[in-house]
Amino acid sequence: MTVTSPPQEPTAPRAVRRPGDRIFSGGAKGAGILILLILAGVTVFLLAESLPALTASAEELPGEGGLVSYVWPLIFGTLLSATIALLVATPLAVGIALFITHYAPRRLAQVLGYVVDLLAAIPSIVYGFWGIAWLAPRLVPFYRWLEENLGFIPLFAGPVSATGRTMLTIGLVLAVMILPIVSAISREVFTQVPTLHTEAALALGATRWEMIRMAVIPYGKSGVIGGAMLGLGRALGETMAVAIILSGSAAGITFALISSANPQTIAANIALQFPESTGLDVNTLIASGLVLFVITLLVNMLARWIVNRRADFSGAN
């Protein structure tokens, strides 16, 4: 944690340090250190509070078979819902971003960009209500069709949920929720593609699609991945929408996306069980929170690593 400052020779005349400079540099340094302290504080809290659950014997813990068998289906549910969301949202977001930056007329692009950003401002509880009251019942006939025609694929195995509150539904709702983040960042990097690159491609006789494929996408790839990872972070941690919509129970590991039996996600499980929990049950929930914390940390580190690795040959230089 050293603050990089321009190299200074000890003999060079000292710059005049006014009180304002000192106060500001102290404040900035303090803010930086505070972030680390908060992160460390959260880590220490999670570790200390989950310790009783980590050391307790299997019989004392909720569920059967100990902590790992309790948390594992939750991890699976969390990753599954977030993966569906990412698979749906990323191509859509890239498409939106490309349309706004390269296809849409200027005025339409502005309006469209504004509307997509507005999606990010909708509170997740509202998405929850929308999902359960509007989207889920309308998906039921579609799910019936899926089971009848594609039921041989394990993903669409029956019996179909009568209410539509399934893993696929929550994946779609999460996709809508992360769409604005991914598309905003993609849009940002696509607009930064050097005009020279695009003009050169067009001058060589490329069509617009070829230009996008050869100049825009390679340049923006790292930004898109970074945006997708940020979206993934939100999808992993989403709580209220999942708690309301998903019909999650102790269903274990199942890839059936359209039935009533779904694994719950970590965040939603904590929100649902915490109010009536006491003693060791609380420690167990905090331990599952620790797992979520580690997962999101890993995702962020992965995103950073990918972005840094790509930065060297992105064409930006």
Next chain:
Amino acid sequence: MKLSTKTRATTLSVALASTLALAACGASNESETAGGGSDTGSGGGSELSGTLVGAGSSAQQAAMQGWAAGYNSVQPDVTVNYDPVGSGGGREQFLAGGTDFAGSDAALDEEELAQAEERCGPSGVFEMVNYIAPIAVVYNLEGVDELNLSPETVAGIFNQQITNWNDPAIAADNPDATLPDLPITPVNRADDSGTTDNFTEYLAAAAADAWPHEPDGVWPVPGGEAAQGTSGVVSAVGAGNGAIGYADLSQAGDLGVANIGVGEEFVAPSAEAAAAVVENSQTVEGRGEYDFAIELARDTTESGNYPIVLVSYHIGCIEYDEQETADLVKDFMGYVISEEGQQAAADAAGSAPISDGLREQNQSAIDAITAG
């Protein structure tokens, strides 16, 4: 001048004393405006003032709002603060001395009773059922307006052994109904809840053969449709044709409500039938004199009793350190069990008023509350 100084000193010392007393009581998170106006020695009728702090069962929350509002018209200077942290949390806070009374869906267990002795002294605690709410088995089945279900059938449906509405077991209970060929979607609570705890307790007691699971606040059978909260269950049942779930009777709305088999007959849930089963239940032996923890007669066969009920206790000390607290608890509990108080809860939460027999029993505990 001299006089005014003296007055101020007295006021200060009173304030200080009450602050200290409060600290001893442990009501730390409540800024209390103890006016010191509580008349010592008289339980009801007199003007009381102060703040009563309780915490616990979220099932009682709506009823408690009704009680707090109703009590406010009787004793306008008393504030009742109730934090619906959950039954376990409520018992914990009360035993730690953080609150004056607890609301809990379950009575204290052995370990907690020992702790209660530390909290309240040798005279122990009172535990009384002041809140009774019938739990209805609600269903959504087009063309079937009346549904009878024996305990074994209910257990079979919720254990996912009976999976279609035209199952012979359901037909046997309903000889006159035309049951469709439709898969059953059982809906359960996704969150840890007292409703689930009471419902599974009923199934385990009344249909042990068809229900192999332990009673628990977390729904034990995987694979059913899970929904958050009573409102979530009601809307999920409403949304899916062929769905069946369990919810507070007061929240059932337009959904069909099943009659439950008790002995030879089928009983519809109602306030009277729910109060009757509590009245007919045995008080657990070997606890304190005013500890009216009951063993609910879930497997009752008595006519007119509806056994799927959620009961919630009020738990407090027989002997409080502070006269003021004792007066407040005594007066408030007196209001809660009164006909007026029970009606307030029924209006606010749709609960079933307690019977006169229960009221008499609980009154004896309230009369015993003192300060020492």
